[in-house]
Amino acid sequence: MNLLSAFLPVGCRVLPLAALFATLHAAEPMTSIRSGEVWPDTEGKMIDAHGGGMLFHEGTYYWYGEIKQGKTYLPDVNKSWGGTRVDVTGVSCYSSTDLLKWKKEGNVLPAVNDPASDLHPGKVLERPKVIYNAKTKKFVMWFHADSLNYAAAGCGVAVSDTPNGTFKYLGSFRPDKGVWPVNVTEEDKKDPKSPLARDFEKGQMARDLTVFVDDDGKGYLFAASEDNATMHISELSDDYLKTTGKFARVFPGRLMEAPAVFKRGGKYYIIASGCTAWAPNAARSAVADSIWGPWKELGNPCQGEKADITFQSQGTYVLPVAGKADKFIFMADRWNKDNLPDSRYIWLPIGFEGEKPVLHWMGEWSPK
Numbered sequence: 492m493n494l495l496s497a498f499l500p501v502g503c504r505v506l507p508l509a510a511l512f513a514t515l516h517a518a519e520p521m522t523s524i525r526s527g528e529v530w531p532d533t534e535g536k537m538i539d540a541h542g543g544g545m546l547f548h549e550g551t552y553y554w555y556g557e558i559k560q561g562k563t564y565l566p567d568v569n570k571s572w573g574g575t576r577v578d579v580t581g582v583s584c585y586s587s588t589d590l591l592k593w594k595k596e597g598n599v600l601p602a603v604n605d606p607a608s609d610l611h612p613g614k615v616l617e618r619p620k621v622i623y624n625a626k627t628k629k630f631v632m633w634f635h636a637d638s639l640n641y642a643a644a645g646c647g648v649a650v651s652d653t654p655n656g657t658f659k660y661l662g663s664f665r666p667d668k669g670v671w672p673v674n675v676t677e678e679d680k681k682d683p684k685s686p687l688a689r690d691f692e693k694g695q696m697a698r699d700l701t702v703f704v705d706d707d708g709k710g711y712l713f714a715a716s717e718d719n720a721t722m723h724i725s726e727l728s729d730d731y732l733k734t735t736g737k738f739a740r741v742f743p744g745r746l747m748e749a750p751a752v753f754k755r756g757g758k759y760y761i762i763a764s765g766c767t768a769w770a771p772n773a774a775r776s777a778v779a780d781s782i783w784g785p786w787k788e789l790g791n792p793c794q795g796e797k798a799d800i801t802f803q804s805q806g807t808y809v810l811p812v813a814g815k816a817d818k819f820i821f822m823a824d825r826w827n828k829d830n831l832p833d834s835r836y837i838w839l840p841i842g843f844e845g846e847k848p849v850l851h852w853m854g855e856w857s858p859k
């Protein structure tokens with residue numbers, strides 16, 4: 492045994508020096524946001540929280556996301572959806588007070604080995620988002636719950652007494668069954684080919700989704716509906732566990748996915764993507780005085796090189812930085828469709844030109 496190996500932890504003794512330094516480097520907590528690089532958690536493992544969302548609760552940020560590990564993907568099984576199949580492993584949760592050092596809290600909604608369950612590894616669980624209900628004091632998770640061929644197109648809801656779980660799964664459903672949207676037209680109702688009328692009885696489709704809590708405590712679901720062509724905004728019940736049946740159709744026929752919603756200066760904003768599966772496309776943004784609309788499109792918020800593909804990413808959440816009235820972070824995924832676990836994170840500060848949100852590429856920056 493040489494002098495160096497005498498002081499090394501057992502697992503390191505067989506490593507050549509170069510590999511050892513690479514390991515130590517990977518274990519270092521982040522000191523800045525470096526979009527597109529490997530982001531280690533406080534144990535030095537790559538953060539596994541894709542299509543994620545953030546909750547700020549009692550001084551701590553909680554980052555929830557899709558776990559994409561091990562055999563969670565099988566190339567070519569489902570070609571029409573990008574050649575990649577994604578299996579459910581669960582939802583990860585990480586915590587941080589500075590947005591840089593992320594402690595793994597664990598898998599807060601693990602997969603269930605029952606083919607009848609939405610949480611069975613053969614199903615799809617995407618874009619988990621958690622909101623806190625101040626009335627019930629429960630943490631409520633919403634996600635896109637689907638069948639392998641994405642035909643079920645529903646929402647899954649889970650609940651927990653603590654932000655770091657474990658969440659109890661309540662089930663999935665199609666929102667707004669048997670009701671028309673507040674802005675329905677007579678033609679919409681009668682059009683035999685319209686997905687809105689087609690899904691009236693069984694409930695409206697909900698694929699890519701997010702949930703948003705307004706200043707008055709009211710919750711809303713934003714979901715890509717009607718075969719992804721039109722977004723629906725649905726009011727949540729007071730306990731955030733269901734939709735109330737009040738909903739609106741927005742951006743009709745615009746094929747918007749990956750909704751991220753935030754409020755600034757009394758106005759509502761959305762940043763979303765187009766609809767090209769795992770491949771990146773140009774983001775869109777829009778603003779509204781009322782959450783029910785009308786929503787005014789403001790175009791692609793990205794500027795500069797690769798703006799047309801959102802700097803090779805797809806949005807997932809906009810984080811209002813705690814205690815900073817006008818600081819927002821755009822969180823996105825740089826999907827690697829051939830190796831989904833190696834998908835990276837892109838976080839960028841949002842600037843504003845008048846009311847228009849603007850994103851510029853920044854390879855390294857500090858969230859402070």
Ligand code: GAL
Nearest residue numbers: 572573617699748767768769
């Ligand atoms: C994307 C969507 C992802 C995932 C993927 C599957 O458009 O935003 O969450 O569903 O398609 O191909």
